[in-house]
Amino acid sequence: MVSTSQPIRWGILGTGFIAQKFADGLRSVPEAQLWAVGSRTLASAQKFAHQFNVPKVYGSYSDLVNDPTIDVVYVATPHIYHKENCISSLKARKAVLCEKPFTVNAREAKEVITLAREQKLFCMEAMWMRFMPLIQKVKQIVDRGDIGEIRLFTAEFGYPTQFDPNNRFFKLELGGGALLDRGVYPLSLAFFLFGPPNQISGQACKGNSGVDEQSAMLLTYESSMLAILSSTLNTYGSNSAIITGTRGKIVIHEPFYEPERISLIKFPDSPVVSTAKYCVNSSRLKQKLITLMKRNLLVKSLVSKLRYPTTTFSHANESNGLSYQAVEVVRCLKNGERESPIMPLDHTLKIMETMDVLRQQWNLKYPQDID
Numbered sequence: 510m511v512s513t514s515q516p517i518r519w520g521i522l523g524t525g526f527i528a529q530k531f532a533d534g535l536r537s538v539p540e541a542q543l544w545a546v547g548s549r550t551l552a553s554a555q556k557f558a559h560q561f562n563v564p565k566v567y568g569s570y571s572d573l574v575n576d577p578t579i580d581v582v583y584v585a586t587p588h589i590y591h592k593e594n595c596i597s598s599l600k601a602r603k604a605v606l607c608e609k610p611f612t613v614n615a616r617e618a619k620e621v622i623t624l625a626r627e628q629k630l631f632c633m634e635a636m637w638m639r640f641m642p643l644i645q646k647v648k649q650i651v652d653r654g655d656i657g658e659i660r661l662f663t664a665e666f667g668y669p670t671q672f673d674p675n676n677r678f679f680k681l682e683l684g685g686g687a688l689l690d691r692g693v694y695p696l697s698l699a700f701f702l703f704g705p706p707n708q709i710s711g712q713a714c715k716g717n718s719g720v721d722e723q724s725a726m727l728l729t730y731e732s733s734m735l736a737i738l739s740s741t742l743n744t745y746g747s748n749s750a751i752i753t754g755t756r757g758k759i760v761i762h763e764p765f766y767e768p769e770r771i772s773l774i775k776f777p778d779s780p781v782v783s784t785a786k787y788c789v790n791s792s793r794l795k796q797k798l799i800t801l802m803k804r805n806l807l808v809k810s811l812v813s814k815l816r817y818p819t820t821t822f823s824h825a826n827e828s829n830g831l832s833y834q835a836v837e838v839v840r841c842l843k844n845g846e847r848e849s850p851i852m853p854l855d856h857t858l859k860i861m862e863t864m865d866v867l868r869q870q871w872n873l874k875y876p877q878d879i880d
């Protein structure tokens with residue numbers, strides 16, 4: 510039972526890239542204490558503990574999860590270990606925050622979710638993007654109907670990643686590929702803002718190691734909305750997202766998964782009056798002036814701003830942005846909530862199912878897909 514008067518005691522499982530970022534982010538979370546770290550090797554756990562001032566150190570994952578003084582375990586291992594690490598944490602009666610993708614496939618996700626619900630323990634996918642203040646703001650704007658009925662959603666996530674057959678990104682056995690690592694973000698944002706789609710289709714380009722190095726996904730919604738999403742390991746994406754409605758659009762500026770700036774652009778109520786109309790009765794000189802002004806970029810942008818009023822919202826994120834999800838976990842644990850309404854387990858499962866459907870279309874199988 511989590512104490513409401515004590516800080517929440519976190520145990521971190523794994524000492525790699527994201528574990529270190531999370532440990533850093535946790536420093537700014539009120540009522541949270543980075544209490545223990547567990548690694549496959551004691552030396553790595555000790556190094557991590559020294560760097561982040563962690564009081565308890567374990568040279569095995571099972572020793573960490575069995576520490577009775579830990580409230581919640583943050584799972585920061587490669588995808589293929591998430592299921593096993595979540596299950597051992599839940600069996601040791603620990604709440605769980607598990608890195609994305611939650612598991613490798615929906616079958617594994619169902620196993621973890623069923624156990625968490627049976628054990629009546631908190632469990633959440635660490636989809637930190639959903640907790641970012643400006644993503645919350647976008648959700649409010651969309652839900653209020655400020656940009657009318659949504660027709661299009663586009664989002665791209667890509668950075669060039671050096672090919673290395675031993676890197677988890679390119680290793681089929683480690684659940685490699687762009688979809689599980691990056692595509693999961695635009696998919697999760699689509700589910701967060703618009704719910705589950707009616708139809709899912711996609712195309713992928715596989716690399717030499719057999720993983721999807723890039724892919725495009727198309728979601729169709731009952732409301733006739735389309736989501737066009739992509740992810741790549743091969744090059745830079747726009748890394749922005751645009752939601753277009755009948756009365757306006759929202760641009761989530763790069764990087765859309767941890768934005769510090771969004772723009773709300775309102776479309777005119779009545780059809781746009783074309784400038785050509787003004788020219789009809791103008792003198793030649795006036796027409797020339799108008800043509801010249803229309804070519805001027807500054808004038809162009811001013812006219813566009815007058816026609817389509819734009820409001821920009823900025824927010825400087827706290828620490829490295831990973832802290833917002835931890836604030837939510839602490840809130841849920843203190844209130845005795847077993848799931849976060851912002852990242853519920855049913856969404857996690859549906860997103861895993863969606864990625865399974867896409868992978869089936871691409872004939873992309875992981876060893877974990879075989880029962």
Ligand SMILES: NC(=O)c1ccc[n+]([C@@H]2O[C@H](COP(=O)([O-])OP(=O)(O)OC[C@H]3O[C@@H](n4cnc5c(N)ncnc54)[C@H](OP(=O)(O)O)[C@@H]3O)[C@@H](O)[C@H]2O)c1
Nearest residue numbers: 523524525526527528548549553585586587588608609610
């Ligand atoms: N939220 C985000 O922004 C974000 C960003 C990057 C990654 N992630 C997710 O976080 C997870 C870990 O990614 P990462 O980039 O942190 O990976 P990483 O740097 O390779 O670290 C993974 C850690 O997992 C442990 N591990 C256990 N078995 C392993 C094995 N067979 N091979 C390698 N490591 C093993 C290791 O810790 P010990 O040696 O201490 O046991 C290792 O340091 C992935 O699921 C990824 O999708 C999330």
